[in-house]
Structure formats: structure tokens, C-alpha cells
Amino acid sequence: MNLINAIHRKIFRIVSISAKNIKQDCYVIGGYVRDFLLGKRDYKDLDILTIGEGIKLAKEVSRHIKPKPKINIFKRFGTAMLEYDDKKIEFVGSRKESYYLYSRKPMIESGSLEDDQNRRDFTINSLAISLNKKNYGELIDPFGGLLDLKKKILRTPLNSDITYSDDPLRMMRAIRFASQLQFFIEKNSFQSIQKNKKRIHIVSKERITEEFNKILLSKKPSVGLFLLNESGLLSIILPELTLLQGVEERNGHKHKENFCHTLKVVDNISKEEKNTIWLRWSALLHDIGKTSTKKFLPEVGWSFHGHELVGSKMIPKIFQRLKLPKGESMIYVIKMIKNSNRPISLIGNHTRDSSIRRLLFDMGKDIEDLIKLCIADITTKNSDKKNLYTKNFYFLMDRMKKLEERDRIQNWKSPISGNDIMNTFHIQPCKEIGIIKNFIKDSILEGKISNNFCSAYFLMLKKGEELGFKKITKK
Numbered sequence: 001m002n003l004i005n006a007i008h009r010k011i012f013r014i015v016s017i018s019a020k021n022i023k024q025d026c027y028v029i030g031g032y033v034r035d036f037l038l039g040k041r042d043y044k045d046l047d048i049l050t051i052g053e054g055i056k057l058a059k060e061v062s063r064h065i066k067p068k069p070k071i072n073i074f075k076r077f078g079t080a081m082l083e084y085d086d087k088k089i090e091f092v093g094s095r096k097e098s099y100y101l102y103s104r105k106p107m108i109e110s111g112s113l114e115d116d117q118n119r120r121d122f123t124i125n126s127l128a129i130s131l132n133k134k135n136y137g138e139l140i141d142p143f144g145g146l147l148d149l150k151k152k153i154l155r156t157p158l159n160s161d162i163t164y165s166d167d168p169l170r171m172m173r174a175i176r177f178a179s180q181l182q183f184f185i186e187k188n189s190f191q192s193i194q195k196n197k198k199r200i201h202i203v204s205k206e207r208i209t210e211e212f213n214k215i216l217l218s219k220k221p222s223v224g225l226f227l228l229n230e231s232g233l234l235s236i237i238l239p240e241l242t243l244l245q246g247v248e249e250r251n252g253h254k255h256k257e258n259f260c261h262t263l264k265v266v267d268n269i270s271k272e273e274k275n276t277i278w279l280r281w282s283a284l285l286h287d288i289g290k291t292s293t294k295k296f297l298p299e300v301g302w303s304f305h306g307h308e309l310v311g312s313k314m315i316p317k318i319f320q321r322l323k324l325p326k327g328e329s330m331i332y333v334i335k336m337i338k339n340s341n342r343p344i345s346l347i348g349n350h351t352r353d354s355s356i357r358r359l360l361f362d363m364g365k366d367i368e369d370l371i372k373l374c375i376a377d378i379t380t381k382n383s384d385k386k387n388l389y390t391k392n393f394y395f396l397m398d399r400m401k402k403l404e405e406r407d408r409i410q411n412w413k414s415p416i417s418g419n420d421i422m423n424t425f426h427i428q429p430c431k432e433i434g435i436i437k438n439f440i441k442d443s444i445l446e447g448k449i450s451n452n453f454c455s456a457y458f459l460m461l462k463k464g465e466e467l468g469f470k471k472i473t474k475k
């Protein structure tokens, strides 16, 4: 069993003994084998295939583990999952599948190991390793999956038209694997995706988005995004993006090719592995407002004036359609896109502190991400310009840091509360309280008073008197 390392040896030994006890052959199959052969160290969930009943094997395995693990049984699917040492192990009986035209849920009947390998999406995912005594550790590779792994090729075991048409989610999976693993999709296979693209409609939005997110989380998402575009899937899933394609020329003026630019921005932001999926979505959608705001002004050339605001307003519909989460994540993406042009307008020695304070106030803790997005947005090939623009943002960050240290704006909380105002003037809740609070906030952001209770208190008295209130001292 040279192929399997020590950490997993114990689990496989238990599974092997259990399978022998109930006289069912068994194999480890799918993503675990693929990633193991690719030398990936991160542990994947384990898929155990048995020629017989998956649930029966899972139950037998659980008898050999102490303390007895939790076992989840999915009777309808004939599968079971148990957790061992923080790892999920799925047990499934080998099966044959046949599909209906309008559903990706197959009709299932039991089958041989070969039937089971046939029904899988790619040759690299059909690789199985025997856990049976007679050939323990042997790789069972009926479709040349190992060679495909070496050649970095994604190929379907059976006719690709059938594989993709049966389960169109596999089109997304092919492109996701191409992006994650930096593999090529075999020519025929890619043509099948182009041919079957409309079948994506039978896949739930959640599953499509799950794969899309995996593409965005890969090291170089442009690989997957280009393939999505070439296959025709992108115009079905995210037409707002494909509409950015093309360059127009008028009176010798050309504008940027906004689709390729966007993909570069996404790649730039993805260079830092820790950058979140929502920062990546912000990069992906940061220019979508350009399609409807595009204008040619004879004296100036091409203009996309206001595209940030227009783009940010498009986000709720897109999130709703793709079943992306609303709430904080969506608000973050909206905020990033809406403000994406502000930092550049603050570059230069003449910028007033108050403008920087306002941006700090509006962005709060997300200011760093906004600057990251702005730097990622520099896609010029001219390295002198690129360095200069980047440096400008570093200067701006430096100024922000100093202002923040002095004025503490990012997590700003009014030094005077509504209650302070009501108690001072002995008044009931009314709109004037908001007016006073806003006046204090604006005065702090403008640098007219310091950000502390004392300065804010005196300003409150002044503004209150202007509004006709009198300070009441309690006896």
C-alpha cells in the first residue's frame, strides 16, 4: 500500500477488515485519490465505494472504532457518513445510473465497480484504490486517469455529450477543476460543454454558485472565467460581465477592454490567498456599471461617469438571482463598488484631511480592502506608471494611518449620545436630536473640533441653543 501515507493507513485498515467481515469488496475512490496522487497534503473527505451495501459497511466500520462514532444514514440514497478523527467518511454502494431529460437526479440501480467508475465525471475522479486483501493498495484505473493527471487533462470516462447532458453541473465542475488545478479540458469535452451549455438551466442556482465561488477562490480565477466565457456559460450565469466585452473606437479614441481588465483585477486580488470571497466578488463586479454609463463626449473621449454608483445598485438583483447571501456580505460588496473610485480622488498633497476622514468614516474597518481593490485595479502594462500609481496609494494609506491614530475615525462612535442631549436640554425624542448629532459628527470629520466628549459637549450646547433649547441643571 505504498500509495497511501501513514495518517490514513489506520482508517483504511479498519475499513478493509470491516469489508472482509461482511464479504463486500471496497475501494477508496474520487477526490481523495485524485488529490493524493497530485501530492496534495490537505485532507479531503473520504469516499469509500463498496460492491454491495454502503450502509451495512458503515455500520460494521463503526463497530471497530472507539469511542463509537456518530453515523448518519441516508436510507433514500443507500449511503452513510461517519465522522472519525474530525474526518468525514462517506460509504456508498457501487451503482449504475440513468438520467431523465429534465433532471440531474439519476435513477439508480446497483452495479459493478466498472459501472460505478463509468458513471463518474472525469477520468481523474474515477481512479480507485483497492482496500481488499487480495490486491490491497492497487490502483484501478480503467480510463487512463493517472496519465491524465500527469498530462493535466480533464476528460470524461464516457462520451462527453452524455456525461454533461446527464448531469450539467459537471460542465461547471470541469471549468472549476481547470481553474483550481490549472488543467486543460480536452477539446472534444470542451466542445460538448459549448453544445450543452443551455442544459445548465436544470441545475439549481445554489450548486452553480457553489462551483462559481470555487473558481473565484482559485489561485488564478481568470483561467476559469475565460473558460466560462468561451463555453457560453458565463452569458447565462452572469451576463452583466460578458456585456463588458469589446472595444469601441470613435474619432481615434478607444476605451479599455473592460472584460479582460476585470479578469486581471480579479487575478490581482487573488494573488493574496487570504483575500475573501467577497473581496473577489467586489473585484469581479467593480466595473459592471460601465455598460449602461458608457458615453462618448467629443471633447473628452469615452466616459463611464457614475458607473460605481450604478454598478453598486445592480448588486442586490445579482445576489438574489445567484442565491448569494444577502446581509453583511452583500452590503460589503455594494460598499466596495460604490466607493471604488474615492481613494484615487484623494491622491495628492492638496487633499484635505477632512476628505480622508470622511472616507475612513464611511468605510470603517473595510478601508484596507478598498485600497487593496484600488491597487488591484491598476492593470497598466507600463511598469513606471504602475509603480507610480501604487506608490500614490501607499502614500494615501500612510496619511490615513496617521489621521486614524490621531482622530480614531474608523470605529467612530459619537462622543455625545441621544440620551446626553435629551438629559441636558430636558427634551423628549425629536428630530432635533439627530440634527445636533449630525452637526457634531460633521464638525469632527471636518476637523473643526477634536473627537472627544468635552469638545463635543460644548458644541452640543451651542447648537442646542441655536435650535431654541436651554440647558436645564437638575437641582
Ligand code: CTP
Residues within 6 Å of the ligand: 029, 030, 031, 032, 044, 047, 119, 120, 121, 122, 125, 126, 167, 169, 170, 173
Ligand atoms: N461526481 C460526479 N459528478 C458530479 C459530482 C461528483 O461524477 N456531479 C463524482 C466524482 O467521481 C467525484 C466524486 O463523485 O470525485 C465525489 O464528489 P465531490 O465530493 O463532490 O467532489 P470531489 O471530486 O471530491 O472534489 P471536491 O471535494 O473538490 O468538490
